[in-house]
């Protein structure tokens with residue numbers, strides 16, 4: 001399906017690997033110039049399909065650098081058509097095992113960058129009178145899980161923020177949506193099952209089987225499957241979709257809505 005994203009400028013944060021990287025590659029394959037912002041992204045511009053990937057080194061824990069990111073992109077490229085607000089995942093820890101510094105660190109990586117980047121991107125897109133913002137979230141907003149309290153709590157706030165933003169900027173031609181991945185086979189997911197295997201004195205394959213047994217489609221996602229969904233929501237093909245939250249989870253969330 002032709003998505004009509006070609007020639008635009010996209011910003012994808014936390015995108016040196018995993019879901020962020022897959023999303024950046026997907027948008028570049030559509031013909032976009034995609035600025036990928038992470039701590040370790042290298043310095044080489046890459047050509048991919050009809051598009052390009054341009055690295056920019058940013059630590060999302062640095063509030064000033066994060067606040068300046070959208071302006072840096074617009075100063076260099078003149079516009080911003082798509083902003084994918086991806087962040088690193090927080091520590092996996094039971095609610096009663098958290099320290100206050102865990103909450104502060106998760107706030108500074110999961111919520112503050114989303115508010116800073118979402119606000120800056122929405123203001124730029126209002127001026128342009130077009131643009132699309134996609135928050136990378138998690139099914140743990142809809143269905144909290146053991147060890148996921150930092151993710152569920154701050155992503156719920158981020159989710160409310162983007163829903164409100166969607167209502168505020170719709171009349172300016174700007175759309176804001178949220179993708180909620182379930183378990184996805186990235187370095188983070190492999191790290192989580194390895195940690196569980198160590199803690200439970202089990203085999204990694206057994207821990208993977210435990211994750212997968214709760215997924216009706218019988219496997220976890222590939223990062224490209226999340227990226228495909230983001231690309232669709234970001235594109236003019238989703239022109240009548242705003243303020244929505246789309247789970248990409250193989251059926252793992254049991255609630256009807």
Ligand SMILES: NC(=O)c1ccc[n+]([C@@H]2O[C@H](COP(=O)([O-])OP(=O)(O)OC[C@H]3O[C@@H](n4cnc5c(N)ncnc54)[C@H](OP(=O)(O)O)[C@@H]3O)[C@@H](O)[C@H]2O)c1
Pocket residue numbers: 013014015016017018019020021037038039040041058059060061086087088089090109136137138139151180181182183184185186187188189
């Ligand atoms: N994988 C899953 O099953 C799953 C499910 C639901 C939700 N999610 C969420 O989706 C997001 C992406 O997950 P993933 O699995 O792709 O994670 P991942 O493989 O661990 O990749 C994380 C990305 O975040 C970047 N990053 C880490 N710390 C950063 C910082 N301080 N500043 C800027 N960038 C930083 C990393 O690059 P650098 O190290 O180069 O900075 C990397 O590109 C996370 O929020 C995760 O919680 C994942």
